[in-house]
Amino acid sequence: MRTGMLAAAITTGLVLSGCSASEPSPSQSAAQPAAAEPTATAAQRPSATPTPTPTPTPEPLPAEQWDIDTGSSITALVNKRRPLQPQDYLPEVVPVTVSADAGEEFVRPEADAALVELDAAMRAELGEGVHVFSSYRSFQRQTTLYNGYVAQHGQARADTTSARPGHSEHQTGLAVDVVGTGGACRLDACFGDTAAGRWIAEHAWEHGWVVRYPRGEDAVTGYAWEPWHLRYVGADVTAAMQEEGATTLEAFFGTGAAPDYGG
Numbered sequence: 001m002r003t004g005m006l007a008a009a010i011t012t013g014l015v016l017s018g019c020s021a022s023e024p025s026p027s028q029s030a031a032q033p034a035a036a037e038p039t040a041t042a043a044q045r046p047s048a049t050p051t052p053t054p055t056p057t058p059e060p061l062p063a064e065q066w067d068i069d070t071g072s073s074i075t076a077l078v079n080k081r082r083p084l085q086p087q088d089y090l091p092e093v094v095p096v097t098v099s100a101d102a103g104e105e106f107v108r109p110e111a112d113a114a115l116v117e118l119d120a121a122m123r124a125e126l127g128e129g130v131h132v133f134s135s136y137r138s139f140q141r142q143t144t145l146y147n148g149y150v151a152q153h154g155q156a157r158a159d160t161t162s163a164r165p166g167h168s169e170h171q172t173g174l175a176v177d178v179v180g181t182g183g184a185c186r187l188d189a190c191f192g193d194t195a196a197g198r199w200i201a202e203h204a205w206e207h208g209w210v211v212r213y214p215r216g217e218d219a220v221t222g223y224a225w226e227p228w229h230l231r232y233v234g235a236d237v238t239a240a241m242q243e244e245g246a247t248t249l250e251a252f253f254g255t256g257a258a259p260d261y262g263g
């Protein structure tokens with residue numbers, strides 16, 4: 001994949017969209033997930049089959065069967081080596097139902113429902129819910145943010161904290177940056193050590209969410225640890241990841257690391 005051209009687009013930047021990690025753990029093999037992601041696969045199944053009702057079939061599919069290429073797929077894999085397809089993909093989003101910054105947070109309906117679920121479980125077990133402070137960001141918004149970072153800090157540094165336009169998971173409408181409703185350590189790595197952050201790290205997968213940029217995985221994800229950045233991929237995928245011990249989508253889908261934008 002090439003990066004040169006994206007440079008032209010380098011413009012804005014703020015969005016923390018990557019989040020990062022720190023020690024590379026070389027051994028995740030991404031080979032074979034076992035569960036099926038009904039949402040993503042339904043569309044791809046040949047409709048020639050005489051199946052009457054569109055019942056989502058729970059049969060397991062190999063990782064290769066998940067659609068990680070189409071921007072609208074719940075399992076679309078977006079990182080520094082894999083831009084959204086199309087790059088200006090525009091999802092249909094709804095206002096976030098759980099606690100969120102005033103009137104500015106939007107996600108795809110599937111992600112909203114999963115957030116409500118996660119919030120309920122978190123409140124029941126922890127007495128604290130989840131608060132969203134960043135969510136869907138359009139290609140244009142990302143461009144503005146990224147360009148702003150570049151202007152302020154230079155491209156090299158901007159690339160460590162902000163995704164280039166077309167490369168941000170926030171553009172999928174399936175990513176959110178969160179903090180506990182108590183507000184401690186908002187947008188700070190110390191969130192990972194709060195009760196809310198620890199609960200999320202341990203339980204988010206049960207509701208289809210992945211802490212996308214885990215600690216120690218910068219070399220794989222391209223971003224330092226961001227305990228606050230969650231990506232919705234569906235419970236089938238997160239359950240399979242859990243079973244395999246895969247901590248990043250790159251490892252699970254077997255696409256290889258995405259440490260940078262490539263040459």
Ligand SMILES: [Zn+2]
Nearest residue numbers: 016017177229
């Ligand atoms: Zn984020």
